Amino acid sequence: MRKFWDNSITRTAGATPLPVPKSVRIGTVTISPATVLAPMAGVTDTVFRRFIRSLGGCGLIMTEFTSADGVLRQKDQKAKRYLHFYEDEHPISAQLFGSDPQVMAEAARMVEDLGFDLVDLNLGCPAKKVVKCNGGSGLLRDLPAIGRIFESVRTAVKIPFTVKFRAGWNDEEIVCVELARMAENCGLAAVALHARTREQGYSGQARWEWITAIKDVVKIPVIGNGDIRTPEDACAMVTETGCDAVMIGRTAPSNPWIFRQIEQCSPAPSATFEESMRSHKSYDEPSEVDRYQMIRTYFQMLIEEELPDAVGKMKQFASWFTHGVPGGAALRKEIYESKAAPEVLARVEDFFDKRLAQNVAAIV
Numbered sequence: 001m002r003k004f005w006d007n008s009i010t011r012t013a014g015a016t017p018l019p020v021p022k023s024v025r026i027g028t029v030t031i032s033p034a035t036v037l038a039p040m041a042g043v044t045d046t047v048f049r050r051f052i053r054s055l056g057g058c059g060l061i062m063t064e065f066t067s068a069d070g071v072l073r074q075k076d077q078k079a080k081r082y083l084h085f086y087e088d089e090h091p092i093s094a095q096l097f098g099s100d101p102q103v104m105a106e107a108a109r110m111v112e113d114l115g116f117d118l119v120d121l122n123l124g125c126p127a128k129k130v131v132k133c134n135g136g137s138g139l140l141r142d143l144p145a146i147g148r149i150f151e152s153v154r155t156a157v158k159i160p161f162t163v164k165f166r167a168g169w170n171d172e173e174i175v176c177v178e179l180a181r182m183a184e185n186c187g188l189a190a191v192a193l194h195a196r197t198r199e200q201g202y203s204g205q206a207r208w209e210w211i212t213a214i215k216d217v218v219k220i221p222v223i224g225n226g227d228i229r230t231p232e233d234a235c236a237m238v239t240e241t242g243c244d245a246v247m248i249g250r251t252a253p254s255n256p257w258i259f260r261q262i263e264q265c266s267p268a269p270s271a272t273f274e275e276s277m278r279s280h281k282s283y284d285e286p287s288e289v290d291r292y293q294m295i296r297t298y299f300q301m302l303i304e305e306e307l308p309d310a311v312g313k314m315k316q317f318a319s320w321f322t323h324g325v326p327g328g329a330a331l332r333k334e335i336y337e338s339k340a341a342p343e344v345l346a347r348v349e350d351f352f353d354k355r356l357a358q359n360v361a362a363i364v
Contacts, residue, residue, distance in 0.1 A: 018239045020246055020262050023059070024221050027160025027189035029091050029117050031059040031245060035234075035259050036192070036223055038249035039065050039095040039122070039164070042316070046085050047301045052252065053089060054297070057259030059245070061092050065122045065136075068098030068107035083114060093118035093162065097125060097135040099145065101152035112157045118189070119157060121149065123165035123179075126198045137166050137198035140175055143182065150186035160189035164225070164247075167210045170199035180214040180222070192223035192247055202250070211241040223247050231258065231265035231283055253320040256294060257286050288325065292352040295321045299345045310341045327355065 023032035037044060037052055039062040049061040063082055070079035085092055094111040096119065098104045108119045123146065125136030139146050154161050163183050168174035180191045193214055195206040206226025215222045224243035228234050234246045251258055264283035286294070298317065302310040318335040322328035331351045338344040 034245035097122040105156035
């Protein structure tokens with residue numbers, strides 16, 4: 001499924017495609033280009049963030065969502081690991097979740113002291129264990145409580161404060177417009193909408209019209225999120241919604257080049273949006289050698305970071321990174337059977353050495 005095929009005729013027919021903006025100003029921080037790596041649990045650790053940075057094209061990276069309570073517990077090693085970052089990751093935003101305004105404010109102060117450029121409130125996570133603690137999207141049913149968190153955190157820190165949220169709990173409880181207005185009134189610097197409800201989870205299609213609705217009522221930057229699978233999708237979202245930046249989540253692990261591709265993608269004027277999107281492709285597609293270098297680089301970074309779960313991470317990312325690689329199923333099987341990180345890396349190198357040798361032989 002490609003978002004722009006699904007919606008271009010009915011929602012953007014006749015429109016001139018717009019590129020993703022070159023930059024966006026969020027409070028005192030300039031994000032250039034206007035693309036954001038979404039916070040993803042189990043994915044956006046320091047290794048993956050720096051890996052995305054090295055490929056180019058991503059304006060802002062975000063941490064995994066982190067418990068504010070955990071931040072305040074000095075012995076919470078998981079929170080410390082989530083908030084660990086390097087200087088080459090700037091600009092970087094720390095995403096926190098929680099429901100107590102004072103705890104959130106104190107955690108935000110600690111985040112600011114650690115040197116983060118922005119702090120973000122998670123109101124989007126649909127996981128039951130988070131929601132039952134009134135965190136993530138669980139707070140969407142209590143706007144007054146959200147307002148108290150907004151005010152408490154905003155007065156606690158000087159760095160830009162933003163929020164990422166879903167459209168509402170379900171289709172009968174859509175609160176995104178009201179929430180965005182409240183965020184602006186409370187002094188937040190930007191809002192990001194994942195255009196699905198909590199009830200949807202990650203199923204169905206994102207409703208981009210909700211992004212448009214928010215953009216129509218607030219003056220602070222609006223970041224659109226949901227169903228951006230290709231550079232064309234990113235341009236389609238900007239064209240349709242007028243959003244100031246795009247945020248990419250699940251596509252990033254399977255196509256880490258997407259940020260660079262979006263930066264390269266500048267649609268030419270055309271009679272219709274659909275014709276332009278079908279005919280115009282001004283960005284680089286990764287070669288097999290590129291994929292080899294990508295996998296080897298990321299796995300090597302995991303080893304050098306000495307993460308306790310490096311092997312697990314390699315196996316987790318193997319299914320994404322080998323997508324589209326001929327014979328990838330065989331490589332994944334070898335990776336899954338490996339016991340140690342160096343063994344995984346050796347199997348990757350052996351697989352691609354043989355593949356590239358075969359390609360050379362075929363050419364000769």
